[in-house]
Amino acid sequence: MRLYIDSADVKQIALLxxxxxxxxxxxxxxxxxxxxRPYLEVLREIREIIGEEKELFVQAIGDTAEEIVEEAKFINNELPGNVIVKIPVTDEGLKAIKRLTExxxxxxxxxxYTAFQALMAAMAGAKYVAPYVNRIDNLTGNAVNVVAEIAKLYKTYQFETEILAASFKNVQQVHAVCLVxxxxxxxxxxxxxxxxxxxxxxxxVTEFKNQWQKAYGLDKTNLVNS
Known part of the structure; x- marks a missing residue:
């Protein structure tokens, strides 16, 4: 299990x-x-905060596969470190994923939104797929079932593609998809x-500290009493 921050707020990213x-x-x-402010400026600041080893995800917005591939190469040239290009699952998006994988x-x-979209993406060579958990719940039903189906398909056909679940409104949603x-x-x-x-x-924590201070005095720690 790995945890990513879904944000471009550099102050919050630095703190977390x-x-x-x-x-x-x-x-x-x-x-x-x-x-x-200029998006490349923001992304470069994020890179400085997290370092070059951690993954930074940036989405392409082109309409055609050719535009998406060109954007992906531009993003990789402009940003140092470990960059992952996000691509929507459309017909042109799948075509771009295939070319970029090559x-x-x-x-x-x-x-x-569906397990079969995730299956097509894995077959095209995507490293990750991002099911939109809260949006699935709101639009089509049970997001946990969708994530479970994706996980089962990937295990059955031995895909290396990983599920990077996104779009959460509460901790329970995160907990539920981790379990499946x-x-x-x-x-x-x-x-x-x-x-x-x-x-x-x-x-x-307060109770433990109060008991310790009663026994050993205020401002005493393990180091002081060792």
């Missing part, structure tokens, strides 16, 4: 990257536009912070 086991950052056109440029097939076989997830900053939030945890 410091504290959480982050594997990289995913972006899309909507996320980048919100930053209201040229060893890794891709993520995005806007996945999602290899990775990409989640917004606000939701990531909720992963470890539970009322009993700080209460327990």
């Amino acid at each position: 990257n410091e504290y959480f086991p982050i594997a990289g950052v995913t972006t899309n056109p909507s996320i980048l536009v919100k930053e209201n 040229e060893n440029i890794p891709t993520l097939a995005t806007t996945i 076989g999602a290899h990775t997830v990409t989640v917004g900053p606000d939701l990531i912070e909720k992963f470890i939030a539970f009322p009993a945890t700080p209460a327990d």
Whole structure:
């Protein structure tokens, strides 16, 4: 299991990257536009924060396979490090994924709503597929079942393509897709912070500290008392 930040907010990315086991950052056109500044400037800042080993996902917006391939090459030339090009699963998108796979440029097939879309993307050579969990729930039904079906198909036919589940509104959705076989997830900053939030945890920490201080005095730690 790997965790990605779904954001282009460099301050939030820097904070989460410091504290959480982050594997990289995913972006899309909507996320980048919100930053209201040149997108390459934002992406380069993200790269500086996460380093060159972690994956940075950038979406192509061309309509034809030729345009998408050209964009993918431009993105890879402009950004250092480990870059994954996101491509929507359309007929032109699949064509582009096939061509980029032949040229060893890794891709993520995005806007996945059905298991068969994910199967076609894997057959075309995509490194990742991104089922839109909350959107599937809202539009067509049970997203957890879709993710489970994708995982089963990939296991049956021994595809190396990984499921990078996206579009979450609550922690339970993330938990559910992890249980049925999602290899990775990409989640917004606000939701990531909720992963470890539970009322009993700080209460327990306070109780432990109070007991320790009663026994050994204020401001005493294991190091002081060793």
